[in-house]
Amino acid sequence: MKRAFNYIPNRPVAIFLACLxxxxxxxxxxxxxxxxxxENPNDKLMPSFxxxxxxxxxxxxxxxxxxxxYVFWQDTYVxxxxxxxxxxxxxxxxxxxxxxxxxxxxxxxxxxPFVAAxxxxxxxxxxxxxxxxxxLGETSKIVLIxxxxxxxxxxxxxxxxxxxxxxxxxxxxxxxxxxMQIMTQIVLPQVMPRLVDSLRLSLGSAWLFLIAAxxxxxxxxxxxxxxxxxxxxxxxxxxxxxxxxxxxAFLMDYALASWSRWYCRWRHLELKPS
Amino acid sequence: xxxxTIDNIFKSYGSTPILERVSTxxxxxxxxxxLGPSGAGKTTLLRILLSxxxxxKGRILIDGEPVDEEPQPDRxxxxxxxxxxxxxxxxxxxxxxxxxxSGNWFTRPLGAKRRHLRERAAALLEEVGLGDALDKYPCQLxxxxxxxxxxxxxxxxxxxxxxxxxxxxxxxxxxxRSMHSLILELWERNKMTIxxxxxxxxxxxxxxxxxxxxDKVRDDPQAPAAYGxxxxxxxxxxxxxxxxxxxxxxxxxxxxxDDPHSMRAIFARWTQNAGDAVVEKGGALATRGE
Numbered sequence: 066m067k068r069a070f071n072y073i074p075n076r077p078v079a080i081f082l083a084c085l086x087x088x089x090x091x092x093x094x095x096x097x098x099x100x101x102x103x104e105n106p107n108d109k110l111m112p113s114f115x116x117x118x119x120x121x122x123x124x125x126x127x128x129x130x131x132x133x134x135y136v137f138w139q140d141t142y143v144x145x146x147x148x149x150x151x152x153x154x155x156x157x158x159x160x161x162x163x164x165x166x167x168x169x170x171x172x173x174x175x176x177x178p179f180v181a182a183x184x185x186x187x188x189x190x191x192x193x194x195x196x197x198x199x200x201l202g203e204t205s206k207i208v209l210i211x212x213x214x215x216x217x218x219x220x221x222x223x224x225x226x227x228x229x230x231x232x233x234x235x236x237x238x239x240x241x242x243x244x245m246q247i248m249t250q251i252v253l254p255q256v257m258p259r260l261v262d263s264l265r266l267s268l269g270s271a272w273l274f275l276i277a278a279x280x281x282x283x284x285x286x287x288x289x290x291x292x293x294x295x296x297x298x299x300x301x302x303x304x305x306x307x308x309x310x311x312x313x314a315f316l317m318d319y320a321l322a323s324w325s326r327w328y329c330r331w332r333h334l335e336l337k338p339s
Numbered sequence: 340x341x342x343x344t345i346d347n348i349f350k351s352y353g354s355t356p357i358l359e360r361v362s363t364x365x366x367x368x369x370x371x372x373x374l375g376p377s378g379a380g381k382t383t384l385l386r387i388l389l390s391x392x393x394x395x396k397g398r399i400l401i402d403g404e405p406v407d408e409e410p411q412p413d414r415x416x417x418x419x420x421x422x423x424x425x426x427x428x429x430x431x432x433x434x435x436x437x438x439x440x441s442g443n444w445f446t447r448p449l450g451a452k453r454r455h456l457r458e459r460a461a462a463l464l465e466e467v468g469l470g471d472a473l474d475k476y477p478c479q480l481x482x483x484x485x486x487x488x489x490x491x492x493x494x495x496x497x498x499x500x501x502x503x504x505x506x507x508x509x510x511x512x513x514x515x516r517s518m519h520s521l522i523l524e525l526w527e528r529n530k531m532t533i534x535x536x537x538x539x540x541x542x543x544x545x546x547x548x549x550x551x552x553x554d555k556v557r558d559d560p561q562a563p564a565a566y567g568x569x570x571x572x573x574x575x576x577x578x579x580x581x582x583x584x585x586x587x588x589x590x591x592x593x594x595x596x597d598d599p600h601s602m603r604a605i606f607a608r609w610t611q612n613a614g615d616a617v618v619e620k621g622g623a624l625a626t627r628g629e
Binding site for chain 1: 389391409410411412414415416418420421422423424425426427435436439440442476477478479492493496498
């Protein structure tokens with residue numbers, strides 16, 4: 066009998082094990098749904114998979130009679146546009162601010178405490194302020210995502226800049242590098258893998274801020290739709306939407322991880338010695 | 340011609356003196372090894388030579404000119420660790436020096452210039468024995484290969500002075516020996532000055548033409564931090580007359596009442612063993628006859 070952590074599954078077993086919880090969850094839902102529907106065919110809480118299919122068929126593949134749009138795809142497009150704009154602005158800001166603040170001692174002394182304090186402001190608490198300043202349009206939703214992500218990412222970038230061994234910065238100077246060159250050619254590439262990891266971890270918060278903003282004031286988007294149909298207890302729409310959002314988030318996470326493996330190959334070689 | 344003058348260096352951290360009255364002159368094409376017990380301040384001296392730290396008092400002159408207050412390409416360096424950039428391949432690590440020096444903050448040399456640089460870097464890597472590892476990242480190289488890469492990276496800048504901070508301290512004996520012959524070869528060919536910090540006395544005697552021992556002359560047992568270190572022994576060795584240096588056993592030589600395992604005692608035995616290869620003796624303790 067070996068110690069429990071010394072049993073390591075091989076690949077087929079690993080795949081099977083990974084699928085198991087998903088299958089269990091689906092089976093559990095199907096059983097629950099069937100029991101409830103047998104008792105009351107009009108039950109709205111746990112609709113059958115056929116009901117999901119019908120609802121999604123209406124939203125995704127049938128033109129809306131009033132607007133002439135495919136609601137589901139329109140929602141997805143609007144939400145992704147907001148989310149990606151917010152993420153993009155956050156990444157640019159955290160690099161433009163985080164790199165110099167982490168790298169130059171004077172800027173660090175000046176801005177580090179401020180950024181730290183700023184990143185602790187609960188973004189949702191300032192959402193009303195954003196609505197007042199930027200109105201109920203797209204801007205306030207994007208600003209909310211940026212507000213939630215950029216200070217955290219900036220702190221993270223600044224922190225990982227300070228973790229680059231001093232020897233490397235000295236070495237770069239003996240190679241004749243200027244401040245700007247060291248920042249763009251030595252520091253930035255070494256910060257990238259960590260930034261990608263932090264970005265992956267903050268995808269969850271980004272979606273949270275997006276859906277919260279959409280729920281409160283919006284005319285479209287995945288979060289808006291969920292909160293709209295809540296009034297009619299339309300679980301047949303809410304659940305597929307939640308699954309779809311989860312899938313989108315997973316794909317974004319996967320894309321970032323793959324990009325990092327390709328772009329920061331050196332880092333992944335370090336983590337996994339051959 | 341490169342002559343390094345260390346002019347009466349004092350260095351203290353707060354009220355703790357580390358170095359005091361450190362003065363010497365290293366003539367052109369010297370291979371200077373700096374020895375000393377741990378904590379004596381040999382690395383501090385190297386950092387001052389590199390402008391990584393500023394002395395509390397005194398100055399460093401190269402050819403009569405005070406050195407710049409920042410690290411500059413005239414002084415190359417190899418540290419024990421973290422000398423190479425982990426995000427660049429071996430070839431890129433060597434090419435980056437000239438690229439940084441010639442380019443502004445985003446441009447890099449292109450076309451014929453780049454091809455020429457690439458060839459030069461590849462030739463240099465071949466010379467240090469990394470000809471087959473051009474496209475490997477540092478983490479894919481062994482410790483010895485990483486140090487070879489770091490040496491090539493520093494050498495491509497053709498520095499007047501190469502500073503080595505325990506560069507072979509983390510390597511096994513066999514790798515160390517092959518690194519020794521590599522560094523001697525480069526030193527002969529490029530006619531530069533090398534200053535190397537080491538805690539390995541054998542290494543110091545096999546490589547150096549000049550050996551500086553850094554230690555405390557005055558030692559107050561009540562207050563061990565009261566005094567800084569200075570150059571206690573300053574030997575000039577003739578590399579041609581250097582006898583084959585084998586490990587000295589403890590009983591062959593009398594260690595004059597000192598702890599026979601102290602660095603000073605081992606150093607004294609090595610000095611005697613080197614015999615008439617020692618062409619000149621100096622330093623705070625040598626003048627007292629120790």
